[in-house]
Amino acid sequence: MTVLGAVFRPQNPPESLRAAVRVAEATGLEELWLWEDCFLESGIASAAAALAWTERLRVGIGLLPVPLRNIALTAMEAATLYRLFPDRLILGIGHGVQSWMEQVGARVESPVTLLSEHLAALRALLAGERVTTSGRYVHLDDVALDWPPTAPPTVYAGARGPRSIRLCGEYADGTLLDSITDADGVRAARKLIDEGRAAAGRTDRHYIVVNLLAVTGPDAEARLAAERTPAHAPGAGVAGDAHAVADAVTRLAEAGADTVVVQTTADDSDPAAFLRFVAEKVRPLVS
Numbered sequence: 001m002t003v004l005g006a007v008f009r010p011q012n013p014p015e016s017l018r019a020a021v022r023v024a025e026a027t028g029l030e031e032l033w034l035w036e037d038c039f040l041e042s043g044i045a046s047a048a049a050a051l052a053w054t055e056r057l058r059v060g061i062g063l064l065p066v067p068l069r070n071i072a073l074t075a076m077e078a079a080t081l082y083r084l085f086p087d088r089l090i091l092g093i094g095h096g097v098q099s100w101m102e103q104v105g106a107r108v109e110s111p112v113t114l115l116s117e118h119l120a121a122l123r124a125l126l127a128g129e130r131v132t133t134s135g136r137y138v139h140l141d142d143v144a145l146d147w148p149p150t151a152p153p154t155v156y157a158g159a160r161g162p163r164s165i166r167l168c169g170e171y172a173d174g175t176l177l178d179s180i181t182d183a184d185g186v187r188a189a190r191k192l193i194d195e196g197r198a199a200a201g202r203t204d205r206h207y208i209v210v211n212l213l214a215v216t217g218p219d220a221e222a223r224l225a226a227e228r229t230p231a232h233a234p235g236a237g238v239a240g241d242a243h244a245v246a247d248a249v250t251r252l253a254e255a256g257a258d259t260v261v262v263q264t265t266a267d268d269s270d271p272a273a274f275l276r277f278v279a280e281k282v283r284p285l286v287s
Contacts, residue, residue, distance in 0.1 A: 002253040002286055005031030005060065006278040007211070007263035008050075010040035012271050017046060018053055023272040025054040027279035031090065033060040033211075033261050038100035044077045051085040058088050062176050062209070062261070063158040065096025066118040067106035071138050074118070075125040075145060082126070082149035092176045092209075093118065094158035108137060112163050119157055119171035127152040156209065160231075165189050169196025174207035179263060182235030183255035186210055190256045210257040213237040214245045215265055216277060227265045242277070246285035253286075260286075 006029060008020050024032045032050060036043030043061040050059045064074060074093070081089045095111035108114050117138035124131045130144035157172035159165040160180070168175040175193055177186065186208065193206055213236065215224040220239035228237060238248035249260045262282065264274045 002249065002257070003030055003259040004249065004278065004283050004286055005029070005033050005058075005209075005259060005261040006275050007033045007035070007062075007261055008046075008271050008275070009263065009266060009268070010035050010037050010046075011266045012269075014041055014046070016271060017049060020272045020275055021050045021053050021057070024275045024279070025057045027276055028283070029057065029275055029279040030283075031058045031060055031259065031261065032275070033062050033090075033263075035062060036064050038065070038097070038103070044081070047089065048081060048084075051081065051088055056088075058090060059085075060090035060209070060261070061092055062090075062156070062211075063092035063094040065101065066093050066115060067096050067101045067108055067111070068104065071118055071121045071125070071140065072143060075122055078122075078153075079126060079145050079148050082153055083147060086150065089153070090156065091153065092156035092158055092174075093122070094176070095164070110136065112167060113137065115157065115164065116167055116171050119155065119167075123152070123155050123171075123173070126155065154207065156207070159189075162192055165192040166196040166199075169193035169206060170200040170202070171196075172206075173204070174209060174258075177208065177210045177257075179211040179213040180229070180232045180236055181210055182233040183251045184235065185233050186252055186255035186257055207258045208256055209259040209261060210252045211261045211263055212245075212248055212252060213265070214248065214262045215239045216241060216245065223265050223267065226267075242281035242285060245278075245282050249282065249286050 095115045101107040114137045117135040128148040154173040156174040157168045158176035224239040
């Protein structure tokens, strides 16, 4: 069965997260995803709160921009959450939006190199290894976590371009594809991921999470059109009722998505209602 999740967008004020989380838990939504977009809300802080307010809900961070973070801090924060809330955190990292990284003085010359070094070190630290490395950007001298996760977790990486997607196959355990992606894009990404996995000699399972921009209600078409950008693939996004959204989810799943995360538009002022729509109206229509 396709795993179905939904996004609490950080355009909503932090104080509205608790009500949304409670709806997600009460309605049986499988996964709630959070973003760490500049300059909105912290992914780690929001995830910690969401996990503490719930008992079974899985919470994804999609994603933490690594130029903002020292690798040791990322590993420490993630390991703490993995141990506090076993099997409920889904961690995604990425090289971030370069214009935002420029604004805060964190932009690097080679984001792909940084992401590969960060992934390699992060996965090793979370696996309980003692790490010494001196890369172009990541430097560790005999570093190990005192409280690593009890088992190595699945670490996801977000990507858009071919080089970054191929890198995900080589260094990450799963790939996050954003809402500009349609079913054809998922199939193309799977080929690039497999190339990266082959280059690294990896035979373990690689998971693909795809975001779907979905709008419902009487003005759905206009709101979807306003949210779309030139970067969106022709088949990306859907406007309509629960059946239309479920059909779009199914197309992505058939193309290779293991998880589809449904997101509303930035102007949606009632995130809890959208989460309820996904859990109660869309979920029963998705196999």
